[in-house]
Amino acid sequence: MERIIRRSILAKASAARRYAREAQLKIAYKRMKRNQYDAMLREHHRYVNKIKSELVEDVKMGPLAPIRGRDAKDRIARDLPTADAMRLPEVVEPRKFFNIAVGDRVVILNGKDRNKVGLVKEVDPDTDSVKVQGLNVYPIRTPDYFEGLDGGDSPGMDQECSIAYTDVRLVHPIEDPKTGALRDAIVKKIKISNVTKDAQGKRTWTRWVAFSKTEIPWPKKTEPEYQDEQCDTKRMDAEERTYVPTLLKPPIPDGAINELRGKFSKFRDRHDREYIEQKMREDEEEKSRKKARVVTPLMDINRKIRREKIEKGKTQKLTGSILEQLGRTMAQSGTPFMKERPNRLKILAEIERQEQAGFGFRPALGQLPARNLETPPAASQSAPPS
Template sequence: MQKVIRRSILAEKQAARRSAKRKDRHTREWAKSNREQDRHLRREATGQIKQARLNRREDWELGPLAPRRDVGDSKDTFGTIHTQRMRGTVIHYKDRAEALKKVGGRFLNIVKSDRVVLLEGKDKGKIGKVTAVDPSRAECTVEGLNLIDVAIPSYMINEEDPDKRPIRTIEKPVPLTSVRLVYPLSDPETGITRDVIIKRLVNANFWFDRHLNRTSWRRMVPGLNISIPWPKLEPKEHKDGPDDTLRIDVEEKTFVPSLLRPPMPGTVIDELRNKFSKFRTRHDPEYIEAKLAEDRAVEEQKKRVTEMRTPLQEINRQERKLRKAKGKGKLTSEMLERIGQVIAKKRQLAKAPQPLAA
């Protein structure tokens, strides 16, 4: 039985080591892919900036003779950017807390459906509604603001898509540090309600919501003790599909427990358990009895080995019996006197001066 327990422990340790190696490999692959994407985006952006500088210098030098650049392959996509430059780069999880520190860190203060104002860019000062938040990039998308023209490759245009244009105008995400929350507050003196730009928010009153199975908190305006409520999200509409189980079938009672039998038969655990898994910790009684019988057989074999004696062991055993039968010896007065003389002689030799070496 000890072998079974030892094998289960070794299997669990091996699984933990494999999981750690797999996680480390995925982390290194993710970091490598992220570096390659960042390098590609920087190279593309640098190339576009250099080409724009050359075009500007050429236009200035040639004047009216400057060539048109919205022709040929750039006829439909002139002035657009590539789809890969729509979003920023993924922030490493070690630096993510520092990047999100001003907006609440791990517990964000700006969420979907909030109204925010842009602090930079061509739409600076405009107010819009947040449609998406990406904590991994510390960005958010604002509805109708920071629009850009993106060149859509031909392979990304589906044949069933009614929009065949190679250029799409979409909202480019903006950094979370470049937006501020806008919320209507009432002036206690005049009673007038108007939109107020909230420069700073802090988190307070954390609690665990067991119904949603997540941590909830409140966002407060520091110094004013004003709680900013979270936006009300519209409930999702669930449409039944052809393969969905109807709710009436799910709620139908097909099992009624009674006092004569438990709610769950005892054979259910045997059905759920993998009989041949090396990670299992529960076994059948027959399997346990067989393993205990093997352990007993091994112990009996060890016992028989210890009972077997070689001729030399038998001789030593007889000599030990003879010495035990004689008993412990006693020292006589003559023996003690002789021992004293030997000790005195050794002491005299030790006190005598040693001759110097030549």
Template sequence: MQKVIRRTVLAERQAARRAKARNEKNNYQKRKSAKEQANYVRRDETSQLKQARFNRREDYELGPLAPRRDVGDWSEKWGTINSQRTKGQVIPKIERRKILKPLGGRFLNIVEGDRVVLLEGRDKGKIGIIKELDRERAEVAIKGLNMIDVSLPKWMLNPADPDQRSVRTIEKPVPITTVRLVTPLTDADTGVTRDVIVKKIARSRIWHDKFTGKASWRRLIAGLDIEIPWPKSEKPPKEEEDQPDDTLRIDVENKTFVPSLLRPPMPGSVIDELRNKYSIFRTRHEPEYIAAKMEEDRIKEEKKKQLVRTPLKEINRRERLLRKAKGKGHLTDEMLEKIGIVIAEKRQITLDAAGVSKEEDVPEFEAFEPAEPFEPAEPAKVEA
């Protein structure tokens, strides 16, 4: 039985080590991929800036004879950027937490479908709807704002797609810190409803659903205690179709089992299937299995006792049993007195071994007597 328990523990430890190594490998691959992408984007930006400076210098020097840039291979790609530069770089977790903390941190108060206003860029002051929110990059894409032209290579074009253009116009994501939530607010005095920019969003208590695992909360305008409604989802509800192998609801709701004291609520075979009694991670076993394993351990111990012993092993075993039967000994007063006599007789041998020739040569320490107190003498008188 001890072997089964040890095997379960070793299997759990091995699984934990493998999971740890797998997580470390995945994190390393993510960091490596992010670093390579950042280096590629940086090189592309640098080369594009160098080429722009060269073109500007050439246009200035040649004047009317300057060549046209929007012909040849760049006839359609002129003024576009690489598709790798459409999104920002992945932000480390510590920095990402600092950025998202004012907006709610883990439970963000800004979601897809919210109306926001841009605070920076060429579309500063315009209001749009959040199309996409990227937590890893702390960016949001606003529908119809911050549009850019992107050149797509041929390998990225799907042959089945009817749109085979190599240049697309898309929304470039902006940092989430450059947007503010916009919500309609009615003035209590005038009754006029207008859009207001919410500078700071407060959050109510968070409720966790123990069945679905989802969290829900209310977002409020800080200082006014006015609730900001969540955007309505534009996605239609998913309709699930019945398949031939699906169990119908009417069959599930039909009561076919009545529990009683004569039979268990679930057959043992189902319990075995749920618990997987052949798993190496199993910690609970049936009484019959435990009894069988204990019997195996008992048989092994008996086999160890029945091993062939040599005469020397028998003598040693008999001596051990005799010593164990006698128990631990103790010294009496007579024994201690005899030991003291023997030590006194062998004192000279001990001194010789220490380097002293005779017992009389051993220096004796005299008792220490305190000296008389010191009194300073009077100074002598010198006559002038």
């Protein structure tokens, strides 16, 4: 039974590590896609500017201008990005409160349509962007089967592109304190209150203009009109109550619960009583078999030696004499823990100088005496032992 519990714990830990690695790889992938999109957009802008400069040059040259294409759209369409390429990549951390909805009026802060106000056509919380109707329009390369559908043969068409959430601001009418008339104002900061969550987990909240008591109502949604079809379920059939819960019978049979849990899953940590009793009996039988094994005197001695080594390793501590001996060994051998390796030629030269001076001993290699070697010792001092 212990092996089964250990297997379940190890499997859960391994799955948690795998999910953590996958999350890190997903974040790195999103950042890489964002960098690729920024590089593609810069290249597209450079290409469009190049085509515009060519058009200006053609006007100046007149009939001497080279033939580069039928019109500007045809020239740009030679290297246009697709709609998928112009879509902003997914953000690493989605915004907690997305305060812009379809139908809001916003002003664009950056780009070619800067300071223009438009109606939000589409919102995308995954990429943290919005699309404004009729603004931020760029030519997009269409598939081959699109050519000729609208009477034209150009492979490009104009389409609204996504705008980052941070590049737009809400526009809401606010009463003028002097005249009392309503005028449009750009909402720089939005305050949130009355955050609620329904049974499905969908959050709703109220928008306010920061530092004021002006509420920003959400745009009204038009309910779609549905028509009954023959394949639709009737309302009286859908609302019919076919199950009445009671305390005498469980809502889900035990057999169905066991099937849902996965009887042979390695992540399972809930088992039947019969299965647990069986595994406990197997553990007892394994212990009895181990006890019934023939133990020779040599095996007994080896077990005793191993136990003594384990106990000795647990209780043994580094004493002062052991640390001193380790320090001497490290100093003599010149280990990498020292800041500088001793130069043995200098040490040997120092030993010969000490012998000539009359000290009468040879210090260990790699260790210099602590006293001052420039002046000879006094005659009354005895030579240290060799």
